[in-house]
Amino acid sequence: MSSPLVPTAGQLAWQERGFGIFVHIGPNTFHGREWSDGTLDPRSFDPIALDARQWAETAREAGAAHVILTAKHHDGFCLWPTATTDYSVRSAPWRDGRGDVVGELAEACREVGIGLGLYLSPWDRHAPCYSDPDAYDRYYQRQLTELCTKYGPLAELWFDGAGSEGRRYDWDGVMAVIDRYQPDAMVFNMGRPTLRWVGNEDGLAADPCWYxxxxxxxxxxxxxxxxxxxxRYLPPECDVSIRRHWFWHPGEQHQVKSREHLLAIWYRSVGLGAGLLLNVPPDRSGRFDPVDRQRLLDFTGELRRRFAAPVAGELEPLPDGAAGGVRMRFGRPTELDHLELREELTTGQHIVRHEVRAPDGRLLASGGTVGVRRVHAFPRAVADTLEIRWSTAPSPDGTTELPALAGGLAQVRAFATGHEAVPALEPQPEFDFSRADEPERRRHA
Incomplete structure (x- = not known):
C-alpha cells in the first residue's frame, strides 16, 4: 500500500503543469452580481457571441495546462442542459435553449490540446431540495454524474466550500461517482481531495510551502x-482573479491587475512550489474582454522571456562529501540573477531548508521548502560555480536517504533575466460586497 505522504503520478503531473485558467460566467455576468441568490431570470443569460474556442486558445497561448469552468456556481444555474433542473441553459434564449457551455468548452479544449476541469458548487441557492440534505445529496450526485459521463476526461473537479460552512454533504457518495467515472481527475479540497486550497483568494502561497x-x-x-x-500529500492551489471580482462587470477595466502584480503573484505561488489558477471572466458577449486577455498574455509572455534561456551548468558533489548539497559548475564566469530548484518528490517532500552561495561564500538566496519548483531572484552575480546546501526531514519510512540526483534535488537551472528582485505586490481594491446577495448569517460573520 502506498504512503499517503507520497504523491501519485497524477499529483506529480498536476504539480509539473503548475498553471490553469479559471472561467466564471453565468446570470451573474448580466446582473452585476457575484453571489446571486438563485432567483435571477435564466432568460437573462444570453452571451450572443460566446466563443469557447477563444477561451481555450487564449489559455493555451498563455501556457495554461487546463481551463476550469464554473459549470454551476452558488446560484444553482447550470451551464449544461441538465436533466435535474430547468434553471439552466435550457431556459435561456442563448442558442435558442439548445446551448451547452460545458460541451462547447470540452470540444474546444480537445481541439487545442489542453485539459478541461469543472467547478460544481455544493452550495445551491436555487434548488428547492437544498433544505433536505438527503434529497439534495442525490440531486447533486446526479448533476456530478452528468458532468463526469458526458464530456470526456476531466483534469480536475473543483469543489468550493463557500456557503457550505457547517453543512455536511455525502462526500462518500460524491467520491464514488468520481472513482467510477473520472478516477484520474484531480479533486480540489473537498471529499477525498488530491489538492488543497491555499487558504486565500489572492493567489499567494507562503514559505514554507508544505505538501x-x-x-x-x-x-x-x-x-x-x-x-x-x-x-496526506496535498499540494496547494492558489486561486485569484485577474480582476477584483470573479465575474465580469462593466466599468471595471481599471481593476484589471497590472502585469507587475501578476508577476508578483506568480513568484509567490508557482515560484514557491504551489499551483496557480488565474480567473479570466468572459464578458456579456461570451468572449474574454480584450483588456483582460492582453494583460494575461503580457504577463505570461514576460514569464516566457525571463525563463526561455537557462544557463547551462553541471551538478557535482561537494568536495566535503556532504550529502545535502551540490556544486553547480558553469565552466566559465557566468552572469546570473535567478535560480530555479526542483526537488525529487517521488518519495515525498523532504527539503525543509536550503541556501545558495557564491564561490566567495556570499549568500545569494535562502529559504525553506523547495518542492516541485522554487524560484529565487537575487542581485546580479558573476560566478563560475554555485554551492547549494539543504537540510531534510525524515521520509515516510523514517529515514532521510533520498533516491535523487545529487541527494534531494532533481534539477537546478540558472538564468540571467535582467531582473534582480521579486516584484512587489501592489495595493488592490476592496471586494464590493454589495454585489453579493449574502445570507444574513454571512453578513455578521
Missing part, C-alpha cells in the same frame, strides 16, 4: 478548516 497536510480550508469565513483522516 503534507492534515486539514483543508473550507472558506474565507471558516477559520478552522476540515480535519482529514490523517496527514
Amino acid at each position: 503534507p497536510a492534515d486539514r483543508t480550508g473550507v472558506s474565507l469565513f471558516e477559520g478552522e478548516g476540515r480535519a482529514l483522516d490523517g496527514v
Whole structure:
C-alpha cells in the first residue's frame, strides 16, 4: 500500500503543469452580481457571441495546462442542459435553449490540446431540495454524474466550500461517482481531495510551502478548516482573479491587475512550489474582454522571456562529501540573477531548508521548502560555480536517504533575466460586497 505522504503520478503531473485558467460566467455576468441568490431570470443569460474556442486558445497561448469552468456556481444555474433542473441553459434564449457551455468548452479544449476541469458548487441557492440534505445529496450526485459521463476526461473537479460552512454533504457518495467515472481527475479540497486550497483568494502561497497536510480550508469565513483522516500529500492551489471580482462587470477595466502584480503573484505561488489558477471572466458577449486577455498574455509572455534561456551548468558533489548539497559548475564566469530548484518528490517532500552561495561564500538566496519548483531572484552575480546546501526531514519510512540526483534535488537551472528582485505586490481594491446577495448569517460573520 502506498504512503499517503507520497504523491501519485497524477499529483506529480498536476504539480509539473503548475498553471490553469479559471472561467466564471453565468446570470451573474448580466446582473452585476457575484453571489446571486438563485432567483435571477435564466432568460437573462444570453452571451450572443460566446466563443469557447477563444477561451481555450487564449489559455493555451498563455501556457495554461487546463481551463476550469464554473459549470454551476452558488446560484444553482447550470451551464449544461441538465436533466435535474430547468434553471439552466435550457431556459435561456442563448442558442435558442439548445446551448451547452460545458460541451462547447470540452470540444474546444480537445481541439487545442489542453485539459478541461469543472467547478460544481455544493452550495445551491436555487434548488428547492437544498433544505433536505438527503434529497439534495442525490440531486447533486446526479448533476456530478452528468458532468463526469458526458464530456470526456476531466483534469480536475473543483469543489468550493463557500456557503457550505457547517453543512455536511455525502462526500462518500460524491467520491464514488468520481472513482467510477473520472478516477484520474484531480479533486480540489473537498471529499477525498488530491489538492488543497491555499487558504486565500489572492493567489499567494507562503514559505514554507508544505505538501503534507492534515486539514483543508473550507472558506474565507471558516477559520478552522476540515480535519482529514490523517496527514496526506496535498499540494496547494492558489486561486485569484485577474480582476477584483470573479465575474465580469462593466466599468471595471481599471481593476484589471497590472502585469507587475501578476508577476508578483506568480513568484509567490508557482515560484514557491504551489499551483496557480488565474480567473479570466468572459464578458456579456461570451468572449474574454480584450483588456483582460492582453494583460494575461503580457504577463505570461514576460514569464516566457525571463525563463526561455537557462544557463547551462553541471551538478557535482561537494568536495566535503556532504550529502545535502551540490556544486553547480558553469565552466566559465557566468552572469546570473535567478535560480530555479526542483526537488525529487517521488518519495515525498523532504527539503525543509536550503541556501545558495557564491564561490566567495556570499549568500545569494535562502529559504525553506523547495518542492516541485522554487524560484529565487537575487542581485546580479558573476560566478563560475554555485554551492547549494539543504537540510531534510525524515521520509515516510523514517529515514532521510533520498533516491535523487545529487541527494534531494532533481534539477537546478540558472538564468540571467535582467531582473534582480521579486516584484512587489501592489495595493488592490476592496471586494464590493454589495454585489453579493449574502445570507444574513454571512453578513455578521
